[in-house]
Amino acid sequence: MHSHGRARAGAVGTATSRWLGVAALLASTAASGQTVVQIDASQPPPPLRSAHLLMGTATGPGGTIGVNSLYLTRDGKPWLPVMGEFHFTRTPAAEWEAELLKMKAAGIDIVSTYAIWNQLELAPGRLDFTGTRDLRRFAELCRKHGLLLFLRPGPWAHAEARFGGIPDWVVARSRPRSDDAAYLAEVDRFWRGLYGQLEGLLWKDGGPVIGLQIENEYNLDGPGQGRQHIATLKALAQRIGFDVPLYTVTGWDHTVYPRGQVLPVMGGYVDEPWSAKTGPLLPKENYLFRFGSRVSGDLGAQTRGRARGDAEDDADDTPFLGAEYGAGVPVMYRRRPIVSPSDIGAAITTQLGSGVNLLGYYMFHGGANPLVDGRAVEETQASGGYNDVPQIGYDFQAPLGQYGEVNPVSGALRPIHAFLAAYGDRLAPMAAHAPTRLPAAAADVATLRWSVRSDARAGFLFVNNHVRQYPMAAHPDMRFAVKLGAETLSLPSHGVTVPSGASFFWPINMDLDGATLVWATAQPLTRLQDGARPIHVLAATLPGAVELAFAASSVTRLSVAARSDGAGRLIAAVMPSRRPISVTLRDGSVVRVLVLSVEDAARASVGALAGQRRLVLTTAGVSFDADRLSLSQRGNARFDFAILPAPQSISADAAVGRAKDGAYSATMPLRAMLAVMPTVVREAGVAPPVAIGGPAKAALQPLPEAHRAAAAWSFTLPRSVLAGQGDAWLEIDYRADIARLFDGADMLDDAFWDGRVWRIGLRRFADRLGKPWTLTALPLRSDAPIYLDDSARTLLPATGQVADLRTIRVVPEYTLSVRAR
Structure with a gap:
């Protein structure tokens, strides 16, 4: 599948070996033990064509x-x-x-x-x-x-x-x-x-x-x-x-x-x-x-x-x-x-x-x-x-x-x-460029995986060092040599470690409203506007400080300590924070740059709120609708969130406390978590062996008649579990092959066990609450020829079969509606 890519990358590698300046860089870093990897991204994308694509009314x-x-x-x-x-x-x-x-x-x-x-x-x-x-x-x-x-x-x-x-x-x-x-x-x-x-x-x-x-x-x-x-x-x-x-x-x-x-x-x-x-x-x-x-x-x-x-x-x-x-x-x-x-x-x-x-x-x-x-x-x-x-x-x-x-x-x-x-x-017109050395195959977990998309002047450097279920080699003391036009950029200014499991992309020669960010060891996230001043938001990708390198020809001053590298760049090491730094341009205008932590980046949502594009940081689920921000989360009555830029004022369903850096908190009235005590309707029988066959010549789902061996339990959920705002979640922790939930003869949902707790939203079945429901569980045989992740396998007995219901509980969902002005 990738043989064509390797051939093309090899041709690129022949060209890149002749870059002016790269040999000197390699020599200078050899003594320090640094590893420099290279990409020639100097070729512009091919000419655009469209007449040959016969689409409809545009x-x-x-x-x-x-x-x-x-x-x-x-x-x-x-x-x-x-x-x-x-x-x-x-x-x-x-x-x-x-x-x-x-x-x-x-x-x-x-x-x-x-x-x-x-x-x-x-x-x-x-x-x-x-x-x-x-x-x-x-x-x-x-x-x-x-x-x-x-x-x-x-x-x-x-x-x-x-x-x-x-x-x-x-x-x-x-x-x-x-x-x-x-x-x-x-x-x-x-x-x-x-x-x-x-x-x-x-x-x-x-x-x-x-x-x-x-x-x-x-x-x-x-x-x-x-x-x-x-x-x-x-x-x-x-x-x-x-x-x-x-x-x-x-x-x-x-x-x-x-x-x-x-x-x-x-x-x-x-x-x-x-x-x-x-x-x-x-x-x-x-x-x-x-x-x-x-x-x-x-x-x-x-x-x-x-x-x-x-x-x-x-x-x-x-x-x-x-x-x-x-x-x-x-x-x-x-x-x-x-x-x-x-x-x-x-x-x-x-x-x-x-x-x-x-x-x-x-x-x-x-x-x-x-x-x-x-x-x-x-x-x-x-x-x-x-x-x-x-x-x-x-x-x-x-x-x-x-x-x-x-x-x-x-x-x-x-x-x-x-x-x-x-x-x-900016990314869409950029072509992808291969490094001089590519992994030998998908199973090569030692060679660094990376690329650059560029328009020959600016671009983005992509790195992936994660493969599902396969630990990757860490890459210590790495630097990247990227040729753009006649210049070869070597970044960052010092070697960095790309750990196993990391994946990210970094900007190269990125225009931040007049300030040229030559590189950053952080991933661009969004652009906001606070009054007349733009805010460019980046997210840290590696532990420790983020390195920002600006072209000195475009900026005069940073609000944090910076040094000149002698090559026309101002370089600053910035710790992630919810407070932006200021970058003063040659014309005296100011651009702000906000560097979020890895954790805050995972909390980030961006949307229009009160007539302005804003960044919301929270672990809760988020949706925006005009001047209303809706937050929801399972099992936690306390909401912590930040809104950047902060609105003039907010009101909510609960009293809101405000902290620094646009952060707020609010706690909704507690709702009880319900432990459900089911009644055994029938014990499990012996599940038949899982047959092999079908178009895949693999394990076949048991026939309907096999469910006569299923264990069954009955329970009734009171309508009060949906009292208050938000949904309520029925959480069923079981070990079996196939679980099914019934209201009388009507099947409400079913699942193949995979090691996770089965979670069912109850709001959808509000009109069925207060009536007895039946849960069935077909035993899972230890010799069933099916694939389960190791995390699930360790939960099962080595022999025999299992149809075990461990717990059933109802966990409330909390919602908070916030209005901003």
Whole structure:
């Protein structure tokens, strides 16, 4: 996959070995034991082209959205947006608005959503767009809150849905995913129903819908298939009325498509829950910087392409766009990996450093599969799918979980999103450059992984030293030599240690409103305005002080101690703080620079509050709405938060105390945590052995009859658990294979055990409280051929089976509404 990148990097390395000045640098650092790594980033990006990309109407009342061979544009300017997947049919409509506001606060610009056919057509010929299926209302809420919408209507979506979302009766009487006339007639009817929901809401009409993804993971190449089928579907969409600025297809797993008619979008995940392997995977290539191929390895397409995919040959003609970079991963029956914020943050940093110019996530918001007339419509091997997934639960370990909880991975991604919102127009035109030495393969955990994106004058230096489940070698006393134009910058001024697990990016020759930041050992986060003075916010990336190097030609003074390096730079060592430093420019104006700690960066959210863009630092979940800031957190009544720049005044649901540096605190009335004492309904029987088979030739989810061996408990939750503001969380700590929660005959949720406490938001089931619920747990056999992380394995007995319910409790969620002026 990376052989092309290594060849190109080798050619670059031959050139960089002849840099003037690098030999002297190497000689000067050899005695000190420093290691200097090199990149030639002096070549400008290739010329831009766009006439060959045949998209739809680009201009509407909201402006113009365009695309060229390198990046997206908005009103003619480079644009690098963040797109996050949220399935409207997998979340109750009553929750949509609050969840969309959470996504916006997390830095999402574009909401992408599958229109999953079998969740919208409940019986042959009966499309239903009411309630949770009301696509028009979902789109109108996006427009209300300034979010754009990218529709993914399939018709084959995958989405871990039965038959990829194509209804059973369409599968039974046509040849799906081809130009078969019977199939196309069904697609025409379905898509016309979707268009009826979105008519008047397209970008050209002033609506939020800017794009359409055609099909998904399409690599079939036979009669009535292949590139012609994608062309047929695009023509059908346009004939129906879907005239949008952007048309895309997924570009991985040997996808074929008519080049120029659609744009390939890429993806990658930090584990493969669809893998048949029962042990840890080898290091994933998503932790390598990409220079020769944009296409990730196996992303789980249900079909296998035979020929070289079209995206491999389309890189010079299309921008590097993403749609399915995993902000989490699903838990499937045979494979149940648990990912950390560092796992995700490192992979995303690496993709940006490889040239990604649309940061698209799948999933950004988890969901729940709806039951259709009591029938499950999830993907199963028994129905010909490649995977077994829970009937209902689709949490995906996403930044926003199945019930809307803000998960820790959000803290690893929000700083990146804030950077793209403030400075993405600078990054988008920059090309990725490879170092002289690349890792030999994805399994090489000793060689430093880094890249530079530049426009030949300025740029950003990306480093990744993290690979999921594999300790990386630390790199002590490192310096970076980067050639830009005729100059070679050596940074920082002293050697630094890149520890195992680190991932970050640093600015090079970055313009801070007139002050040239030659480099910083900190990651740019956002730009704020306090009166007439701009504030540029950076985040520390390594322990200790952050080094800031300014061009002396652009600044005269810093408000902290600084030294001249004799090469035209003023260099300061700044400890992270919530107090900015001042930088005085040659014309006497002042720019301020705020350097946050690593911990504060993970607490950061950026949004409009009281008419101004502000930075909020808190561990609570955040959303912004005009002059109102909403905070939420589980189990903690005390809220600590900072708002920068501080508003003139604030008021809240509780008394607010103010400390220095824009910090506030408030405590809500305590709500009781409830310990639930369940009643045993039946003891566990003996679970049958887990069978091997199916398309994956791997562990098969037990048949429904196997659940006769499940243990069962009954309990009743009082309605009072939802008294007060916010949700309440049912936390079930158990050890078993499959757990299911029922209200009578209705299944409310289910989960495959993966070592975590199962957490269920109760607000969604408010009308069911006060009635007895039943929890069942199918025993997990110690010989089950499934993958669990070591953290889960250590919780299980070595032999026999387990169906153990340890505790059930209800933990209150606290919310605080803050109004700012």
